[in-house]
Amino acid sequence: QVTLKESGPALVKPTETLTLTCTVSEFSLSNARMGVTWIRQPPGKALEWLAHIFSNDDKSYRTSLKSRLTISMDTSKSQVVLTMTNMDPVDTATYFCARLMGMAAAWYFDFWGRGTLVTVSS
Amino acid sequence: SYELTQPPSVSVSPGQTASITCSGDKLGDKYACWYQQKPGQSPVLVIYQDSKRPSGIPERFSGSNSGDTATLTISGTQSMDEADYYCQAWDSSTAVFGGGTHLTVL
Numbered sequence: 001q002v003t004l005k006e007s008g009p010a011l012v013k014p015t016e017t018l019t020l021t022c023t024v025s026e027f028s029l030s031n032a033r034m035g036v037t038w039i040r041q042p043p044g045k046a047l048e049w050l051a052h053i054f055s056n057d058d059k060s061y062r063t064s065l066k067s068r069l070t071i072s073m074d075t076s077k078s079q080v081v082l083t084m085t086n087m088d089p090v091d092t093a094t095y096f097c098a099r100l101m102g103m104a105a106a107w108y109f110d111f112w113g114r115g116t117l118v119t120v121s122s
Numbered sequence: 123s124y125e126l127t128q129p130p131s132v133s134v135s136p137g138q139t140a141s142i143t144c145s146g147d148k149l150g151d152k153y154a155c156w157y158q159q160k161p162g163q164s165p166v167l168v169i170y171q172d173s174k175r176p177s178g179i180p181e182r183f184s185g186s187n188s189g190d191t192a193t194l195t196i197s198g199t200q201s202m203d204e205a206d207y208y209c210q211a212w213d214s215s216t217a218v219f220g221g222g223t224h225l226t227v228l
Contacts, residue, residue, distance in 0.1 A: 037217070047157070047165065047208050049217035060215040063123065096164060105212050106153040108170035115164055 002026045004036070004097050004113035011119050012087050018118060022080045022097030029075040030055050035100035036080040037109060038071065040093040048093075052100050052107075053080060089120045124213035126220035133226045140196040142223045144209030147190060152211045154192035156185055159222075160205045168207075169194060201227050 008020035022036055029036065037052035051061045051071040061069050070083045080097060094117045098109035127145045134140035144154060154172050157165035167176050169185035172192065182197045192211075196203055204227045209220040 039217075039219075046222045047159075047210075047219040049210075049219060052217075063216060098165075102171070104215075106171050107212065107217075108155045108167055109157070109165075109210075110167050110170070110176060112164040112166070 002099060002111045004099060004111060006095060006097050006113045006116040008095070008116055008118065010117060011121065013122050014088055014120060016087050018082075018084045018087050018091070020082045020084075020095055020097075020116065020118075022082070022113060024078050024080070024097075024099070027099065029073055029078055029080070032056060033101070035107070036073070037098050037100045038080075038082045039096045039098060039109070040091075041096070041115070042090075042093040045093075050084075050095075051082060054100075087120045091118070092120045093118060124211075124216075124218050126209055126211060126218055128207075128209060128220040128223045130221070131224045131226065133228060134196075134199045136201060136227055137198055140199045140203070140225055140227075142194045142196075142207050142209075142225065144192040144194075144220050145190055146192075146211060146218075149190050149192055149211060150188045152187075152213075154185065154187045155210045156183075156192075156194045157208045157210065158203075158205045159208065165208065196225075199225075199227055203227060 035054040038050040053071045068085045094115040096115040098112040156169040159165040172187040173185045
């Protein structure tokens, strides 16, 4: 059974850098047909795509957050890491990672982690 | 930037057909996906590439996409289908989600 699990701090202070890790199992990050994405959801609000990465290091970022986001992959550890700099209270959200499947412009998120709630507060 | 618009809420009686729309400029030229999210849970993919159902998704879920509108249809709606539904499409290499629709079954 494919699983993804998010890990990281539950609380960060404003201006700090957030580092989140997504650990996957039962599929290989080396598979060129699969990628991993990060999506967040502020409390009571809609889903918001952040970034994705494929094994060939092809990456894409949300335009409005591009300057603050970095996504990377460690295939040996089956992990994808997302960093977000200069955290602000508006970044308080549940952060999900999900597997990306399909083909260009027709990708879909078929398996999701349970999500991790990150609160930004001093 | 590309935007997808969904009605905030839709109501349906049990056993009836629910239709949830998602509007975007020339959305029919893109592929649409739909995700179901119940309170406190992660989203679940229910439709991908406009009309395909993942394994394990009931046949009562179907999708279509043409012109500027994608539609998720739930036939014979059940109380367990009460949830938030999000449409999603790609604008170049960036994913865009709609604002979500809360489906009430009453």
